[in-house]
Amino acid sequence: MGKVHVFDHPLIQHKLTFIRDVNTGTKEFRELVDEVATLMAYEITRDLPLRKTEVETPVQMAESYVLAGKKLGIVPILRAGIGMMDGILKLIPTAKVGHIGLYRDPETLKPIEYYAKLPSDVGEREFIVVDPMLATGGSAIAAIDSLKTRGATHIRFMCLIAAPEGVKALADAHPDVDIYIAALDEKLNDHGYIVPGLGDAGDRLFGTK
Ligand SMILES: O=P(O)(O)OC[C@H]1O[C@H](OP(=O)(O)OP(=O)(O)O)[C@H](O)[C@@H]1O
Ligand SMILES: O=c1cc[nH]c(=O)[nH]1
Numbered sequence: 153m154g155k156v157h158v159f160d161h162p163l164i165q166h167k168l169t170f171i172r173d174v175n176t177g178t179k180e181f182r183e184l185v186d187e188v189a190t191l192m193a194y195e196i197t198r199d200l201p202l203r204k205t206e207v208e209t210p211v212q213m214a215e216s217y218v219l220a221g222k223k224l225g226i227v228p229i230l231r232a233g234i235g236m237m238d239g240i241l242k243l244i245p246t247a248k249v250g251h252i253g254l255y256r257d258p259e260t261l262k263p264i265e266y267y268a269k270l271p272s273d274v275g276e277r278e279f280i281v282v283d284p285m286l287a288t289g290g291s292a293i294a295a296i297d298s299l300k301t302r303g304a305t306h307i308r309f310m311c312l313i314a315a316p317e318g319v320k321a322l323a324d325a326h327p328d329v330d331i332y333i334a335a336l337d338e339k340l341n342d343h344g345y346i347v348p349g350l351g352d353a354g355d356r357l358f359g360t361k
């Protein structure tokens with residue numbers, strides 16, 4: 153079973169309050185999601201492996217460290233995942249980016265894939281799949297299915313807000329995938345929205361409502 157990590161860093165929790173706020177407009181919402189994504193990227197990379205190296209400083213040679221693990225890939229789930237991408241790339245600028253396009257059918261709540269484009273060296277990378285919302289879990293499960301079908305073997309999932317139903321569904325479907333969240337909310341409502349949540353992440357990011 154994958155682990156579930158809740159990032160309780162005070163800056164993340166503070167910014168999340170304003171992301172949730174119904175009175176926060178599109179510009180500020182987008183900026184806050186970007187900032188929280190950067191902070192979450194800082195936390196999620198905490199366990200990346202290092203190897204020792206040497207560097208010549210202006211004073212003398214010094215023992216130091218560089219990253220030594222697999223190369224990284226970020227996969228935002230379109231659309232809303234795009235809102236987290238730049239914030240992550242600020243800290244991991246050499247990561248390659250794959251895109252998986254999914255929307256939730258409003259009647260059935262089932263995800264429909266409409267796009268997938270991944271780096272060519274999928275099998276050699278460790279992927280972080282990102283989406284602000286983990287509701288029923290259907291979209292995250294489908295995105296990770298799609299990545300695995302194309303050869304990915306090391307995958308983590310990162311979101312802002314998760315419902316318990318989505319965490320359970322994702323953990324059951326992909327027990328090898330660790331889940332990183334900023335907040336675990338109460339439940340889903342009858343329309344599959346997270347309660348209390350933040351509303352429709354895509355619409356709030358892109359101003360489409
Ligand atoms: O866990 P689930 O029940 O699958 O719901 C979560 C999905 O719903 C939202 O996307 P949406 O379908 O609204 O598409 P959008 O990003 O294009 O707005 C959200 O960004 C997730 O991808
Ligand atoms: O609460 C929710 C659930 C799914 N997608 C969203 O954007 N918000």
Ligand SMILES: [Mg+2]
Pocket residue numbers: 232352353354355
């Ligand atoms: Mg949406």
